[in-house]
Amino acid sequence: MPRFAMKVEYQGAPFAGWQRQKDLPSVQGAIEAALAKLEPGPHTIAAAGRTDAGVHALGQVAHCDMNKGWDPFRLSEALNHHLKPAPVAVLAVAQVDNDWHARFSAIERQYLFRILQRRAPATHDKGQVWRVRHALDVDAMQAGADMLLGKHDFTTFRSSICQAASPVKTLDELRVERVDGFSGPEIHFHVRARSFLHNQVRSFVGTLERVGAGAWSPDDVREALEACDRAACGPVCPGEGLYLARVGYPADPFA
Structure with a gap:
């Protein structure tokens, strides 16, 4: 399964934070829902940092595992299409090694x-x-x-x-x-x-x-x-x- 890094920008106001929550909107949940529109889920992504409710990001980084080898540009375009109208944008996508981790690889x-x-x-x-x-x-x-x-x-x-x-x-x-x-x-x-x-x-x-x-x-x-x-x-x-x-x-x- 190829792994992809994503650079993500978002406004935090509508969300209860980055981390997925059962009954509240989250940035993680919005991106995972968009991924499920591209490939059958469930999807679980990991981020460099778990921002709290109301906190924003200019350069959050997360990674996801996909079943097929997406072109990074096409994957970012498809995600942005399915993220509408949430105030979340995928700024860039890059394929990375399978042992690369958005959180644990960060320095x-x-x-x-x-x-x-x-x-x-x-x-x-x-x-x-x-x-x-x-x-x-x-x-x-x-x-x-x-x-x-x-x-x-x-x-x-x-x-x-x-x-x-x-x-x-x-x-x-x-x-x-x-x-x-x-x-x-x-x-x-x-x-x-x-x-x-x-x-x-x-x-x-x-x-x-x-x-x-x-x-x-x-x-x-x-x-x-x-x-x-x-x-x-x-x-x-x-x-x-x-x-x-x-x-x-x-x-x-x-x-």
Whole structure:
């Protein structure tokens, strides 16, 4: 059975998350249903990361096994046809070795988080950003973010329902920048690591927002990290501003 890697983009708002659920819409379920239109199922696909409800993707990667040797371009076109009208698009398909795995072969994951800074409600970007009404100090947030770089026990920034075997992770990048967005000024958080704990990025952003607002100092972030206590974490921000931006592999299957 040939195996195919898929690069997938989606809006998370209509879904209860990536993972298939019995009575709720999911991204995985939408793609598996589209695959069943092409070849008799059931189909089970695996992804590089299981995004939560409302979380988006610019470059999620998944893989599927098919019965016949599809041309990758034709497979992507057929999937996109059957995915309509769901806000899910297959950007690229590539045939890979049968031992290649979207999750276990990955060596890096990158997330983007968008904060929209304005008092008026979001309209065009509704559901795509976290709107914050007050001003945020980007330099202070970056100083706080720098406290989190490197290898640490991230228990403070880990969901209580996280199933990871260890809270120890290595954070390679947490960069904060101000950009001019379509709907107003935005704060972007660029976060990169080999893997993440459940709610880790949203815990980072919610905590750093408190630094940007002046309620916390950058040193408070260091103290929260060192506490290794979930109760020391700042607020967990909503998922609607979070995007799985890119998944890295030793060799890019889509190159």
